[in-house]
Amino acid sequence: xxxxxxxxxxxxxxxxxxxxxxxxxxxxxxxxxxxxxxxxxxxxxxxxxxxxxxxxxxxxxxxxxxxxxxxxxxxxxxxxxxxxxxxxxxxxxxxxxxxxxxxxxxxxxxxxxxxxxxxxxxxxxxxxxxxxxxxxxxxxxxxxxxxx
Amino acid sequence: xxxxxxxxxxxxxxxxxxxxxxxxxxxxxxxxxxxxxxxxxxxxxxxxxxxxxxxxxxxxxxxxxxxxxxxxxxxxxxxxxxxx
Numbered sequence: 037x038x039x040x041x042x043x044x045x046x047x048x049x050x051x052x053x054x055x056x057x058x059x060x061x062x063x064x065x066x067x068x069x070x071x072x073x074x075x076x077x078x079x080x081x082x083x084x085x086x087x088x089x090x091x092x093x094x095x096x097x098x099x100x101x102x103x104x105x106x107x108x109x110x111x112x113x114x115x116x117x118x119x120x121x122x123x124x125x126x127x128x129x130x131x132x133x134x135x136x137x138x139x140x141x142x143x144x145x146x147x148x149x150x151x152x153x154x155x156x157x158x159x160x161x162x163x164x165x166x167x168x169x170x171x172x173x174x175x176x177x178x179x180x181x182x183x184x
Numbered sequence: 185x186x187x188x189x190x191x192x193x194x195x196x197x198x199x200x201x202x203x204x205x206x207x208x209x210x211x212x213x214x215x216x217x218x219x220x221x222x223x224x225x226x227x228x229x230x231x232x233x234x235x236x237x238x239x240x241x242x243x244x245x246x247x248x249x250x251x252x253x254x255x256x257x258x259x260x261x262x263x264x265x266x267x268x
Binding site for chain 1: 231238
């Protein structure tokens with residue numbers, strides 16, 4: 037990672053090559069994503085004409101594909117505990133954007149409903165949140181809206 | 185691994201702030217009560233491992249936007265319900 041004067045950050049992605057992001061796109065994950073220790077900063081990149089976002093670790097070694105939960109699942113509701121709200125510095129629920137991690141298995145798209153990625157653009161904070169109150173699937177095929 | 189013997193109602197402390205108490209034992213099942221600070225995440229290990237594996241797989245996948253879009257289109261079309 038190298039920083040330039042104009043607040044652009046260059047990520048040398050192992051998978052996707054060189055990538056320039058704005059400082060404003062970088063989110064702090066105080067608690068790391070489960071299984072990905074030591075990575076606290078990720079850049080959120082939207083893609084034109086695409087439903088998908090990418091979440092790149094600043095060192096370029098990790099890249100998640102995300103979708104907005106509201107775009108792909110209906111009746112997806114859960115309570116976020118106070119500790120998480122505090123940690124994300126969210127002042128209202130509307131500030132929290134819920135993304136789902138996309139996984140391609142057997143050439144099909146799946147999403148993780150059990151452990152979404154929560155992000156607060158205003159504060160540039162994010163975390164992976166595990167929903168304990170409901171038994172959502174970790175790997176739901178994205179083919180219809182018949183779920184939950 | 186440290187192995188300790190505890191009776192029902194007895195507890196262990198892990199550091200200053202975490203306490204794990206044996207509530208009851210029924211056959212093969214042990215009920216545990218856990219007290220820990222709010223910022224300590226407590227999960228069944230199977231769930232933790234399951235999420236960890238899914239994350240590691242998702243985070244190291246190399247797939248193009250075009251491919252993602254293509255799969256998305258295919259899967260919506262073959263889905264049984266209509267997306268508005």
